[in-house]
Amino acid sequence: MGGLAPEAKAHHASDPTFCAAQAAGWKFPRSLDERPGREPVQTRFTPDWSNELMMQKESADVVVIGGGVRGLVTAYYLSKAGVDVAVLEKRFVGAGATGLNTGYANVSEKGPRHYTEFSKMSADMYPALNEELGGGIEYERNGSLRIVETQAEWEAQAATVAERNQVPGLSMQMLEIDELRRLEPALASDLRGGSFCPIDGSVNPLKFVRALAQRAAQNGARIHIGCEVADIHVTAGRIEEVVTRQGRLATHVVVNAAGIHVPRIAAMVGLDVPVNAERGQLTITEALPRFMRRPIGPYTQFANGQVLIGVTNENVGENTGVTTAMIASRVRQALRILPVLKQATGIRCTAALRPMPPDRLPIYQKMDAVRDFYVTVGHSGITLAPVTGKVLADLITTGHTDIPLDPYRVERFKPQGATAH
Ligand SMILES: Cc1cc2nc3c(=O)[nH]c(=O)nc-3n(C[C@H](O)[C@H](O)[C@H](O)COP(=O)(O)OP(=O)(O)OC[C@H]3O[C@@H](n4cnc5c(N)ncnc54)[C@H](O)[C@@H]3O)c2cc1C
Numbered sequence: 001m002g003g004l005a006p007e008a009k010a011h012h013a014s015d016p017t018f019c020a021a022q023a024a025g026w027k028f029p030r031s032l033d034e035r036p037g038r039e040p041v042q043t044r045f046t047p048d049w050s051n052e053l054m055m056q057k058e059s060a061d062v063v064v065i066g067g068g069v070r071g072l073v074t075a076y077y078l079s080k081a082g083v084d085v086a087v088l089e090k091r092f093v094g095a096g097a098t099g100l101n102t103g104y105a106n107v108s109e110k111g112p113r114h115y116t117e118f119s120k121m122s123a124d125m126y127p128a129l130n131e132e133l134g135g136g137i138e139y140e141r142n143g144s145l146r147i148v149e150t151q152a153e154w155e156a157q158a159a160t161v162a163e164r165n166q167v168p169g170l171s172m173q174m175l176e177i178d179e180l181r182r183l184e185p186a187l188a189s190d191l192r193g194g195s196f197c198p199i200d201g202s203v204n205p206l207k208f209v210r211a212l213a214q215r216a217a218q219n220g221a222r223i224h225i226g227c228e229v230a231d232i233h234v235t236a237g238r239i240e241e242v243v244t245r246q247g248r249l250a251t252h253v254v255v256n257a258a259g260i261h262v263p264r265i266a267a268m269v270g271l272d273v274p275v276n277a278e279r280g281q282l283t284i285t286e287a288l289p290r291f292m293r294r295p296i297g298p299y300t301q302f303a304n305g306q307v308l309i310g311v312t313n314e315n316v317g318e319n320t321g322v323t324t325a326m327i328a329s330r331v332r333q334a335l336r337i338l339p340v341l342k343q344a345t346g347i348r349c350t351a352a353l354r355p356m357p358p359d360r361l362p363i364y365q366k367m368d369a370v371r372d373f374y375v376t377v378g379h380s381g382i383t384l385a386p387v388t389g390k391v392l393a394d395l396i397t398t399g400h401t402d403i404p405l406d407p408y409r410v411e412r413f414k415p416q417g418a419t420a421h
Helices: 006-014 016-023 069-080 113-132 151-164 177-183 205-218 259-268 324-337 339-343 385-398
Strands: 062-065 085-088 144-148 173-176 193-197 222-224 229-235 238-244 247-250 254-256 276-287 299-301 306-309 346-356 363-366 373-377
Touching: 062 069, 069 085, 069 205, 069 373, 069 385, 085 205, 113 385, 144 151, 144 177, 151 173, 151 193, 173 177, 177 193, 205 222, 229 259, 254 259, 259 346, 259 373, 276 324, 306 324, 324 339, 363 385, 373 385
Parallel strands: 062 085, 062 254, 085 222, 254 373
Antiparallel strands: 144 193, 173 193, 229 238, 238 247, 276 306, 276 346, 299 306, 363 373
16 A cells, blocks of 8 residues: 655644644554545535536526525525525535534524524424435434533533523433443543433534535526625615626525625625634544444534544634644543544544624524625524525515524624614
8 A cells, every 4th residue: 555645744744733633642544545445524525516607597586605504405495495596606515614514403502592492493304304305414313412521510511401491392401421321332431421412413514515405406406616706786776696707697686695705795785794704623533433323512423433523613714724732622622531532543633614693693684775685694504404494495485484583683783783674
């Protein structure tokens, strides 16, 4: 077997991330050839959609900007309703936060109450969506665990559990470590304990977003990759066309689902929508025999056996670099909680940017100042995918949704927020 190319070996040896994780007691492969020959989960895939935009057809009833989970789930629900929709994605499907995340459909960590309810509504829609998509997205609903190491953490988490349980159907419990180890035998025995939420689930985010794109395309949606939106023309408060680097597309309806670039797209029509980029650094291991049955805090094991060790929350702008200190601290904690990982080999340390409104709640809105301009943005795009698709399709096709959206209006950020209804 050949090893790494000489220049790659040199980089490998001097990479501070590798050194940090090694300091945390971790081995890394001497050669990438030592990795088991399994399909990596988080590898960017080569899309098979056309980037020959436009101009097979030079208009669309609805243009969705952004080929992440929010844009594609919106396109899927719209295409199911028979709407003529085009998705414009400047890079490729899943190129943003969607392509590199933990994949929890997570209700247990979402508060306040209205947000718990909104997240639960979405989580409850997953089984049907999974079936519609024909399976194959690694959807499981085995619950999730949140581990606590100290008594102070136990008390804080117990308070959170009591608050979450005010929403019917969550049935969260605090469990001693022996009880937790009956659910997850790989947990260390000297931990304080933790909480269990039976209704949480998980998916493989890349398989999920690709399935949404494929089904939307089968329903007639056009998905244009490598197609960057540069401007939106508005006349007398009405959208007339979307201008891309590849050409123009006439439309009167736009959904802004551009992730961390939602503010730039909103500015093209004169609106102010505040969204920050929040960095999440993570580490991915080689494929291991299945030892986790469900997500445990920031750790998840995908169906191919790779474990994702997450994650940081950092406000560092549009910077996807990784740092020694952060990676090492997360890996050390993972080794404490799941000692089996000491036998593992890390194969990748990387980072992605969460689109995060200032109060950490999502924004869903049909804006007022510009007719038929919709915004969907925020964290937890995977958890909220089904409800996102339904809400946008309802609003666009009927002008109304029964799902309460008042807490997610942009006016809550006034004076920065734009006029909206
Ligand atoms: C480390 C990490 C872990 C996470 N874990 C979870 C989790 O477990 N559960 C969960 O629910 N959420 C999780 N999230 C959050 C989740 O990944 C995001 O909320 C979600 O992916 C956002 O999807 P999106 O479609 O809004 O944005 P993105 O996926 O970022 O997509 C936006 C797209 O718009 C495109 N775009 C931007 N500008 C233009 C333009 N001018 N023209 C055309 N296209 C453009 C971009 O290329 C991009 O593909 C995590 C995030 C991170 C970083």
